[in-house]
Amino acid sequence: MGVIRELKRRYNTSLALGEVLPVQERGVPLPLSTGVPLYDAALLNKLAKTRTMDAAAHTNRAWSLVRKATREEREALADHAPGVLNDYKLLLALRAWDLGELELARRFVKALPWRWRLAFPTAVIKPAAAMLTGWRRRVSFRLVENPRWEELRKLFRETLEGAPGVVILKYRNTIQQSAALLRFRFEGPREDGIHDLAFESQVEVGHDVNLAPIPTFLEAKERLHGGDLKGFLDVLGEASAVIPITSYMGLLGNYSIRLYDERQPMVEELRDYAIRCATAVESLLRLNEWAPWLTEARMDRLATNVRGQVIERGLKVPFFKVVKAYMNCPREVREMALNPLLKPLLAHYGEDVRGLLGDGQQMTFLQPGNFVNLMSLLLYVVASAAMPTKLYFLKKDGVEEIPSLDRDEVLAHLAVDRRALESWLLREFGSLANRWEYTYDQKAIARTIEGLDPAEPLMLDLPFFDDIEVLQALLPREQVYNLNGAFGAPGEICLSYQYYAEFGAFGRGWSFGMYSRTGDTAATKFTELLDRLRWFRRLGGLEVQP
Amino acid sequence: MKILLLVDEYADRPLVRVDWRQAQYFRDGEGPRPGSMITLDLPGFKGELEVEAIVAWLTKDENRGIGGLFKKKKEVHEFSRRHWEYTELDDLLEAVNTRNMIWNLSEHFTVEEMVEFERRRMPEAWELVEAWKKRAFKSEEKRYQALREIESDFVNRHAVAHAAGTVIEKTISDYETRRDEALLEEFLKKPRRMGAWIDLAERLTSNRGTVLVADAFGKFVNEEAKDSEALLKILQKIHGREELRERLTWQRGFWKHFERRLAFPANVDGEEIDISQATEVVVPSHFDLLESKRVGVITPGRRALRVPGDRWRGTYIKGGRGLKFEVEEAGGALRKYGCTLVSSGGSIQELLREAEELILLSNLAPEQALQKIEDLEVPSDHPVFDAAERAREDYRYARILADLLIELRTGIDATVARARLGM
Numbered sequence: 001m002g003v004i005r006e007l008k009r010r011y012n013t014s015l016a017l018g019e020v021l022p023v024q025e026r027g028v029p030l031p032l033s034t035g036v037p038l039y040d041a042a043l044l045n046k047l048a049k050t051r052t053m054d055a056a057a058h059t060n061r062a063w064s065l066v067r068k069a070t071r072e073e074r075e076a077l078a079d080h081a082p083g084v085l086n087d088y089k090l091l092l093a094l095r096a097w098d099l100g101e102l103e104l105a106r107r108f109v110k111a112l113p114w115r116w117r118l119a120f121p122t123a124v125i126k127p128a129a130a131m132l133t134g135w136r137r138r139v140s141f142r143l144v145e146n147p148r149w150e151e152l153r154k155l156f157r158e159t160l161e162g163a164p165g166v167v168i169l170k171y172r173n174t175i176q177q178s179a180a181l182l183r184f185r186f187e188g189p190r191e192d193g194i195h196d197l198a199f200e201s202q203v204e205v206g207h208d209v210n211l212a213p214i215p216t217f218l219e220a221k222e223r224l225h226g227g228d229l230k231g232f233l234d235v236l237g238e239a240s241a242v243i244p245i246t247s248y249m250g251l252l253g254n255y256s257i258r259l260y261d262e263r264q265p266m267v268e269e270l271r272d273y274a275i276r277c278a279t280a281v282e283s284l285l286r287l288n289e290w291a292p293w294l295t296e297a298r299m300d301r302l303a304t305n306v307r308g309q310v311i312e313r314g315l316k317v318p319f320f321k322v323v324k325a326y327m328n329c330p331r332e333v334r335e336m337a338l339n340p341l342l343k344p345l346l347a348h349y350g351e352d353v354r355g356l357l358g359d360g361q362q363m364t365f366l367q368p369g370n371f372v373n374l375m376s377l378l379l380y381v382v383a384s385a386a387m388p389t390k391l392y393f394l395k396k397d398g399v400e401e402i403p404s405l406d407r408d409e410v411l412a413h414l415a416v417d418r419r420a421l422e423s424w425l426l427r428e429f430g431s432l433a434n435r436w437e438y439t440y441d442q443k444a445i446a447r448t449i450e451g452l453d454p455a456e457p458l459m460l461d462l463p464f465f466d467d468i469e470v471l472q473a474l475l476p477r478e479q480v481y482n483l484n485g486a487f488g489a490p491g492e493i494c495l496s497y498q499y500y501a502e503f504g505a506f507g508r509g510w511s512f513g514m515y516s517r518t519g520d521t522a523a524t525k526f527t528e529l530l531d532r533l534r535w536f537r538r539l540g541g542l543e544v545q546p
Numbered sequence: 547m548k549i550l551l552l553v554d555e556y557a558d559r560p561l562v563r564v565d566w567r568q569a570q571y572f573r574d575g576e577g578p579r580p581g582s583m584i585t586l587d588l589p590g591f592k593g594e595l596e597v598e599a600i601v602a603w604l605t606k607d608e609n610r611g612i613g614g615l616f617k618k619k620k621e622v623h624e625f626s627r628r629h630w631e632y633t634e635l636d637d638l639l640e641a642v643n644t645r646n647m648i649w650n651l652s653e654h655f656t657v658e659e660m661v662e663f664e665r666r667r668m669p670e671a672w673e674l675v676e677a678w679k680k681r682a683f684k685s686e687e688k689r690y691q692a693l694r695e696i697e698s699d700f701v702n703r704h705a706v707a708h709a710a711g712t713v714i715e716k717t718i719s720d721y722e723t724r725r726d727e728a729l730l731e732e733f734l735k736k737p738r739r740m741g742a743w744i745d746l747a748e749r750l751t752s753n754r755g756t757v758l759v760a761d762a763f764g765k766f767v768n769e770e771a772k773d774s775e776a777l778l779k780i781l782q783k784i785h786g787r788e789e790l791r792e793r794l795t796w797q798r799g800f801w802k803h804f805e806r807r808l809a810f811p812a813n814v815d816g817e818e819i820d821i822s823q824a825t826e827v828v829v830p831s832h833f834d835l836l837e838s839k840r841v842g843v844i845t846p847g848r849r850a851l852r853v854p855g856d857r858w859r860g861t862y863i864k865g866g867r868g869l870k871f872e873v874e875e876a877g878g879a880l881r882k883y884g885c886t887l888v889s890s891g892g893s894i895q896e897l898l899r900e901a902e903e904l905i906l907l908s909n910l911a912p913e914q915a916l917q918k919i920e921d922l923e924v925p926s927d928h929p930v931f932d933a934a935e936r937a938r939e940d941y942r943y944a945r946i947l948a949d950l951l952i953e954l955r956t957g958i959d960a961t962v963a964r965a966r967l968g969m
Contacts, residue, residue: 054969056909057944064941128910135868138875141911422557431623434556434569 002478003533003542005490007032010540014040021061025050027085028532030493034540038065042077042088043535047131059131063143066091071101076539078104081111083535090116090123090131091143097124098144102151109155114167117159121152121178129177153182160194165211170244172198213241224255233269242277249274260292268293275302280309280317284325291333299333303340311348319349319527323378331417338415343408346378349527350386350407356530357457362388364452366445367461369393369400370435376461376483378414379526381407392448394462395432399444438464449473457481459526460492481526495525547591548641550633552650555580562586568597568623576627583647583654584630585637595642597623635663635706644702651709652716660710671703719752726755730762740770740780748790761799768803777808778836785833794833801831801846810835810844810862815884819861822893824851826867834858842883863887870899897956901963904955908948912937915947919954930954 011033014020019037023029027046034040047058066088069077077084077092084092093108109120123130124147128139156178160168168175176198178184186195189209196203197214205215216239223231236243258264259271271290275298278286283302287294294302309315322345326337357363365380383389385407393400405428413424426434440462446469452458457479462470466487474480474489486494504513537543551562554569560577561569564586571577578584588607593599601623608626631637635655638644651660674696683689733746743763750759771777785791794800808831819841829835831846834857842864844850851869853861863869864883873880879888889896900918907915916934924930930950937943949960956963 049969052964052969054905056906060909060941060944134866135871136906138871139906139910139914141914419558423559424557426557426559431569431571434561435567437567 002491003537004032004479004493006542007034007533007536007540008490008493010035011040021045021050021053025053028528030529030532032493032532032536034536036073036539038069038073039077039539041065042084042092043532043539044085045088046085047087055132056136062088062091066095069095074101074104078107080535080539081108083531083538084111086112086116087131090120093120094123094127094143097148097152098146100148102148102155106155109159114163115171115174118156118163118167118171118174118178120159121147121156121182121184122174124152125181149182153184156182156184157191160191165214165241166244168194168197168211169214169217169247213239213243216241217243217247221251224251229257229266233266233273236273237269242273245274245278245282248277259290272298275305278302278305280306280315281321284317284321287325287333287337288328288330291330294333294336296336299336300340303337303344306341307344310345317345319346319379319382320375322346322349323375327414331415334415338411342414343411346382346407346411347385350382350384352527353383353530354387356527356534357387361456362390362453363457363459364390364392365459365461366392366394366399366448367459368438368440368463369395369429369432370437377405377410379459381405381410390452393429393432394440394445396437396439396441397444398441399448440465442467442469445470446473449477452477454478459483460487481529493529495529547588548637549586549588549595550637550641550643550647551584551586552647553578553580553582553584562625564595564600565597570597570600570623570625572630573624573626576625578630578632583633583650585633585641586625586630588629635659636667638706639667639699639702645705648705648709649712651706652712655713657710657714657717660707660713664707664710667703668707671700674700722752723754726750726752727758730755730758734762738766740783744784744787744790747794748787756793757797757799760794760797761803763794764797764800764803767800768807771804771807774807774809777804778810781833782836785836791833805831805846808846810840810846812840812842812844812864812883814839814841814861818886818888819853819863820890821851821853821863821870821873821887822890822896824853824861824863824870825895826850827852829862830858832858835862838862841885841887867899870896871903874899874903894958897958898963898966901952901956901958901960902967904951905948905964905967905969908937908951909941909944912944912947915951919951922954924954 008031011020011031014033014035014037015022020033020040023031026044027048027050028044030044032040032044034043041062045058045062047055047062049055050058053061069092074092074096077088081089089108089112093105093112096102096105096108109117112120119130124144125142126140127143128141129137132139160175172194175194179186179195179198186192190211193203193205193209193211193214197205197218203218205211205218216235220232220235220243223229223235236248252259252270257270259267259274261267264270271293274290275283283306310317322342326334326342329337354361363383365376365383367376367380380389380391384391384404389404391402391404393402413421445462445467449458449470450473454476455478458474458477459481461483463484466485471487471489474487474492476491477489478491480489480492482492482494484494486492505511534543549564551564553560553562555561556569559571559574560580561571562584563569588600588603591599591603593603604623604625633654638647641647678692678696681692683692729746729750733742738746743766747759747763750756767777767780771780784794817839819839826849829844829846829848829850835844835846838844838855838859839861841861844862844864849866851863851865851867853863855861869880869882869887870889872882873887873889878891879886881887904915904918907918912934916930919930928950930947933943933947933950937947952958952960952963958966
């Protein structure tokens with residue numbers, strides 16, 4: 001039996017028994033189940049508000065599942081920790097700690113991001129402060145009965161030892177909270193430095209305690225406080241380790257220094273450093289804001305940074321965030337960013353998709369010829385550059401196979417302005433791309449689907465369309481990813497669809513509405529689904545592990 | 547058949563939609579101006595206004611095989627120059643879709659053209675009716691059939707004449723816009739002082755002029771004011787001029803230039819503020835902030851508690867809903883930003899806050915949740931105690947416990963409370 005249909009079958013069984021949450025209450029809304037409710041929750045549920053459950057209700061349910069977990073289940077999840085959502089890693093670490101399984105707890109803690117790792121003692125002693133927000137942080141309750149104070153201090157010391165300076169600088173408030181609750185005694189020059197940074201307003205940290213870039217940050221801050229802007233930039237420029245962008249922008253904000261203000265003294269040097277210290281995510285988020293002063297040289301540096309973090313070091317930045325950040329920029333910036341930034345990142349996403357689907361798979365895309373959804377088209381060209389693909393355009397009277405589109409050509413048209421992009425669409429797809437009608441030739445669609453290998457993945461994008469013949473053709477298929485409402489085939493998964501109501505009028509027995517559709521998040525959801533599927537296969541015993 | 551169409555644009559090419567489903571283009575270099583109204587003349591065309599019928603007619607008219615509909619993906623349907631003319635008012639008496647276009651006339655015709663049309667074509671409308679009145683008919687049926695025959699012509703002439711009012715209105719507003727744009731352009735040629743800006747902003751009265759001057763004025767204010775204090779002084783000056791204040795209040799273009807530098811300092815000290823009726827708001831950029839009581843520094847774009855007053859006036863307290871829980875935890879009164887925040891209780895806002903707390907405690911600390919009804923003398927066989935007991939082992943009972951507690955403590959139906967809390 002196919003993996004998707006088996007996972008869906010297990011989900012339906014578990015749902016009927018009330019063992020899993022309905023899709024709309026899941027953080028990642030997928031109708032899949034391994035057959036073990038804890039595994040499902042650990043792979044899909046987040047401790048955040050959903051349609052009818054608030055964060056506290058999710059926490060309560062999650063803790064209840066984690067408390068009932070067997071040693072075997074905990075071990076299995078530790079073995080698959082990279083696929084477990086952080087909320088559950090934390091709860092599993094707390095449970096293991098509660099049971100005295102300290103090594104197992106360490107494995108979960110080590111799989112968490114740094115802020116969570118540093119907050120682990122807080123989660124043990126005062127979980128509300130680590131897991132909730134706003135006024136809820138003050139609620140007093142505990143999940144772990146015995147905090148094992150000495151062991152917890154030992155773990156915190158280990159965590160501090162391993163934390164690089166940049167982490168200490170970013171999360172000094174988290175360290176302060178954990179240390180205070182633990183009554184932690186800081187020892188040795190490095191820990192003294194961390195203590196001073198977390199607890200004192202006036203601190204000095206030597207350069208010899210392996211806490212770079214903290215000494216640089218403190219020295220630079222002092223210069224800025226003294227009104228010495230040149231000294232501030234000199235200190236930052238001479239240090240080999242950069243301070244985090246959040247600390248840098250925070251410092252500038254405290255002294256009313258604005259990067260957008262042309263009257264600001266030494267503004268060019270200040271901008272250069274912002275580019276130097278920005279993370280990949282920050283760089284993308286600020287691309288439009290920084291557009292007025294981005295030059296070719298700065299773009300090259302920024303792109304090198306982003307490529308290094310995403311491609312070389314494997315940082316996950318969602319596909320649509322990259323494309324949206326890029327599309328929101330003025331034309332000049334888009335042109336500058338095309339080769340050094342956009343092309344390599346999208347090539348990287350193509351490789352990702354190929355890796356997740358498995359080598360040797362051919363993917364088929366079926367989408368309306370008259371509705372050229374840019375994000376869907378991009379997903380196609382990104383995938384087609386990395387693996388064998390087929391693209392079919394659906395029409396009112398037939399289905400047409402489109403010769404492969406060149407990724408670089410599509411991307412090149414994204415870089416230009418709206419009119420030039422439209423000209424390309426008109427040239428490439430004719431007036432078909434400007435037709436406002438969702439009527440397709442269902443027989444031709446069904447024939448096309450039947451002609452494809454049932455084991456190979458199929459990406460469907462058929463807005464405002466439902467048909468029984470198409471469903472019939474989909475029944476034997478093992479992997480159907482649908483960007484709209486599902487037809488209902490067992491091997492089919494609805495990825496995401498969003499229709500925006502623009503106007504509506506309703507009366508007794510009649511209604512009239514205008515809707516627009518977007519597939520903004522579909523590409524991201526697709527990669528997220530493929531990633532989740534991999535873990536479901538493994539934890540559901542449907543794949544032989546390497 | 548004559549069809550009136552508005553010309554749109556795609557890919558730098560003019561297009562029309564005879565049938566809304568499909569755009570149709572014009573031969574390169576032969577198209578009308580985007581934004582204009584044209585009369586498409588399809589002699590001999592008798593079908594429905596549907597794309598399939600139009601394409602069939604075009605194929606015949608062009609005497610060339612433009613192919614079936616969408617057989618070729620790159621197919622673009624195009625009209626030749628001989629198919630269309632810019633619309634004249636007389637066309638409205640012949641076209642099949644005149645009444646759909648009446649609302650657009652002010653965008654395409656001048657007052658003079660309308661007057662000329664009325665002078666020339668309206669008497670004809672009355673002549674039609676007069677002739678009908680004088681004719682003798684064999685039956686009532688025939689008489690009204692004849693009226694039906696002249697109905698469309700009569701009504702179309704009147705509809706066009708009736709649109710003259712909007713044409714006049716548009717003509718005046720276009721003039722005012724041009725005048726205001728010219729005034730602003732002239733004004734911007736020299737550096738100006740604050741007084742001159744205020745005078746100008748008061749003089750420009752057209753909608754477009756207000757938008758433009760608000761944007762330029764906001765930019766000037768941002769450059770002129772060194773800090774938030776200076777910004778507030780300028781806003782205070784504008785605030786004193788009622789008409790100008792009203793005009794600028796909702797102009798985003800005015801505020802956007804400086805609002806991220808704007809902070810309204812506290813102006814209340816030592817007072818007791820009852821926050822029972824307060825709700826959390828995102829502070830708007832608004833002149834009413836100047837007249838409001840402010841507890842702590844109030845920053846536009848950030849959250850604050852607001853005790854309602856007229857319009858956007860009221861009492862603003864720095865911080866969000868969390869303050870309400872802080873006041874409750876402090877026993878009903880809390881010293882904050884130089885004032886004492888109190889909660890007299892009993893308001894629906896206060897009850898909803900209690901409901902929210904009960905939901906949280908029922909899930910994470912059921913014993914503490916139960917303590918919240920200690921003073922109510924609930925009988926020991928009430929299901930709330932059983933729910934609390936079961937909630938320790940079965941998470942599903944937390945919701946039952948919360949619902950029972952909400953109804954006991956607040957009197958509000960738990961489902962309603964959850965809906966009000968957005969849960």
